[in-house]
Amino acid sequence: MDLPNIQTYLRPDDLENIANWGKDWAWLAGGTWLFSEPQPQLKVLVDIQHLGWSEIEVKEDYLIIGAMCPLIKLLEYSWLAEWKAIEGLKSAISALAASLKVINVATVGGNICLALSVGTLAPLMVALDASYEIWNLRGESHQVAAKDFQIGFRQTILQSGEILRRVLIPLSNLKWQVNYQRLSIAATDPALAIVVTAKNDQQIRCVIAASVAAPRLFEFKNIDFLKREYLTLLERENFIEDFRGSAKYRQEMTAILIGRTLQ
Ligand SMILES: Cc1cc2nc3c(=O)[nH]c(=O)nc-3n(C[C@H](O)[C@H](O)[C@H](O)COP(=O)(O)OP(=O)(O)OC[C@H]3O[C@@H](n4cnc5c(N)ncnc54)[C@H](O)[C@@H]3O)c2cc1C
Incomplete structure (x- = not known):
């Protein structure tokens, strides 16, 4: 769907170059939701697709999933057999498989930040005691427990200009x-x-x-x-x-x- 109210499209290489974030701005991830219905409240889209935040990696004691990781990548990834919890992750994504177009393009961050009540990833991340790393436009970051992130229908604790950068799941919890x-x-x-x-x-x-x-x-x-x-x-x-x-x-x-x- 065209979004005729959008006046500005930004594609920054660096979030710190963004100034004057307004309440009519939105991050553009996979765009599957943003372009699925009119968004009369939005004037500026900030495209984050090219930032390369689609990693799946193990660092220290965590499995890290970048916010821009497409859902399909989680289904197709070669996971360690001992991580039994991955079956839960696959079930959560398969629940959306009725729409192949959505799971091919939609991202982990988009699904979590959209914060639908029916959101498929959020309950899994809460069950696994995951944390979310959040960045702001001053280059600062902090983590929040997944259980504290979504506070209502389409409501999260993200403040103006904040962005979900990555999801961290303790490796030991993947054996649950x-x-x-x-x-x-x-x-x-x-x-x-x-x-x-x-x-x-x-x-x-x-x-x-x-x-x-x-x-x-x-x-x-x-x-x-x-x-x-x-x-x-x-x-x-x-x-x-x-x-x-x-x-x-x-x-x-x-x-x-x-x-x-x-x-
Ligand atoms: C017809 C339809 C039915 C759907 N049904 C379901 C369902 O039953 N269950 C379900 O779980 N999902 C459902 N979805 C939602 C679908 O999973 C989402 O479209 C998708 O997860 C959003 O991902 P995206 O990357 O395309 O996000 P976008 O459409 O790009 O963005 C979605 C929202 O999240 C914000 N956002 C995106 N990334 C970030 C980030 N990293 N940090 C901060 N904010 C961010 C955007 O600004 C925007 O507000 C449905 C979607 C459609 C179109």
């Missing part, structure tokens, strides 16, 4: 057993509920998403605690109510998906 469950009416529909669980010997992390505005993490010592407590915990959540499903329906579906992960 991960289960990704998603429910939608038709396979190509947006999810009504997503549940991701990640389990090791010390803990089990259960993340619910799509049925709530932003991913919510519950932590348990072991599976018995999860079994005992999850229905009570779900009672306290604010589930989305809209034309696609009532809050009660989404709560029930979330409980069913948690039940499936227990199996």
Whole structure:
């Protein structure tokens, strides 16, 4: 889709050359969302496609994924067999495979920063206790836990001009057993509920998403605690109510998906 309101297109070699970031500016990653619907609030697009931020690499104790890494690259990459959690990552991306065009072009950063309630990567990153490295236009960076990044539907903690540079997943967490469950009416529909669980010997992390505005993490010592407590915990959540499903329906579906992960 053309975006007729856009007046300026920037393609900087260096983020520090950007001045006067405004609220009508946006980073352009894969563009699959930005060009999918009118963006009347935007006047400036800042293209980051050429910055080379598409790395997949191991550094110190982390798997690092660049924000511009296309989703398809994560599906096709030769992962170490001992990283069992990668199955969860592949499931998360396959959930979008109904649209091949999207997964070929959409990026990890675009998916996370778009912060849809149905966002497929965010709950997985929360379950794996990933961190996000954020840069600002002064050349400073800081990290934030994935669980604290998305704070609502289309809302993140990113401040004006900040950008997600890369995702860091502790290598030890890649050995966790991960289960990704998603429910939608038709396979190509947006999810009504997503549940991701990640389990090791010390803990089990259960993340619910799509049925709530932003991913919510519950932590348990072991599976018995999860079994005992999850229905009570779900009672306290604010589930989305809209034309696609009532809050009660989404709560029930979330409980069913948690039940499936227990199996
Ligand atoms: C019809 C349709 C259905 C979809 N359904 C789903 C779905 O069910 N589940 C799901 O997970 N996704 C869904 N998506 C979203 C799809 O996954 C996104 O289009 C994609 O992830 C966005 O990635 P992109 O790289 O193309 O981002 P862009 O379209 O380029 O950008 C998306 C947003 O993120 C911002 N952004 C991008 N990169 C960064 C960065 N590094 N730092 C800060 N901000 C950044 C942009 O400014 C923009 O606001 C759907 C998209 C479409 C078009």
